Amino acid sequence: MSIGLRRVIEPAGVLPQAAWKLDADPRIAPDEVRIRVQRLNLDAASYRQLAQKHAGDGAAVRAEVLEIVGTRGKMHNPVTGSGGMLIGVVDEVGPESPLAVKPGDRVATLVSLTLTPLRITDGLAGWDGLSEQVPAEGTAILFGRSVVGVLPDDLAPELALAVYDVCGAPALTDRVVRANRAATVAVLGGAGKSGSLTLAAARRAGARTKAVVLNEAERDALREAGLADEIAIADARDPVAVSEAVGEPADVTVVCVDVPGCEHGAILATAAGGTVIFFSMATSFPAAALGAEGLAADVTMLVGNGFVPGHADFAVDLLRQVPAVRALFEARIAAD
Structure with a gap:
């Protein structure tokens, strides 16, 4: 095989x-x-x-x-x-x-x-x-x-x-937003590589975008890029802070944060009947499943497995078509 x-x-x-x-x-x-x-x-x-x-x-x-x-x-x-x-x-x-x-x-x-x-x-x-x-x-x-x-x-x-x-993240987000006709998408870690591409994909699919970032520097970079309709600062590991930062629960919440402990905030930030997509390899899937159960949260939770047909071409096209995304990537590479 x-x-x-x-x-x-x-x-x-x-x-x-x-x-x-x-x-x-x-x-x-x-x-x-x-x-x-x-x-x-x-x-x-x-x-x-x-x-x-x-x-x-x-x-x-x-x-x-x-x-x-x-x-x-x-x-x-x-x-x-x-x-x-x-x-x-x-x-x-x-x-x-x-x-x-x-x-x-x-x-x-x-x-x-x-x-x-x-x-x-x-x-x-x-x-x-x-x-x-x-x-x-x-x-x-x-x-x-x-x-x-x-x-x-x-x-x-x-x-x-x-x-x-990170090309699987924007491609799957695009699929979920279009399939569910999602009106709002919240991205935890919106200033990172997968986060910025995911915001661009969600916006191109017709959703209103909310980003949660860790600090003022990330907020300012994302604000300059213009990829999010709303930007809030919160520690993604603090469930109540995330929920308050997102405000009105999102139809789709995407976790692009590379630290553990972000599961419950994402669940709280998602509307009943909505979808949470976990792209971070730091995600604890038992914590996500049991947390949703404990919160009586009627949400669909997806594992972002990194593969969607055509995902590489999709991400590269976003990079070419959205100069702000390319600028964020180039700045990160230069900083490294």
Whole structure:
């Protein structure tokens, strides 16, 4: 089925994402593709956890990422359970691979590093451990059921990688808003990568947008971008503060915050019969389910699984069509 079972070392019988350890041997099977790695993008929740654990010591963060990849054969943070994605150049394509790529294509993997066999060969010598984007050399393996996109010529690789990393969020938001004819969308973490794209998608789908951000700097940046009709400051971990910040409950609430403990605020901020979309890898799904039950909240809760057909093209089109989103992304990359 081209899902990578041959790469699972332990435990036996699970899929690559659930495996503790994968075989990252660069020799490919007939249905696989080998990528020459150029840059990793650690997901926000994983990088935050590592940076906080090591108190901002970049060398220690780099050492732990190398240890994780070396031990597990993939970048799969054992604390957050998340990974990220990568860009690189197609090195070899197996004769039975269904992926529409060829040697020499510069691509971004649109599947998580938690299921991608990965080998690092340069010791991450070009990375200071102080940002989510990681210059790297090595190899990665894609399966027949993997998702990959050829990088667009008009975007810098770092920019394309940042967009592809969160491209599932705006695409699913667009689908939910249109399917439910949602009038209002609240986005927790609206000033971040996934948050800004989600606001743009919701507005383009016809919804009124509300953003909840952590501080005045994020509020001012988002206000200048003009992506939200309303902006409020609140700690997304404080349920009452979030509910008060949103005001009239939203038809759709999207969680794009990379810290744990945001489930109950999102539920309180959502109208009866509405939908909550959790895109953060820091989400506790038991907390969400039991919290909704305890609050007698009649809401539909969706796991943002990162894949919607056409999601990469959708996000890149938003970036091209909404200059304010591109400006936010470029500013974040420059800051990193």
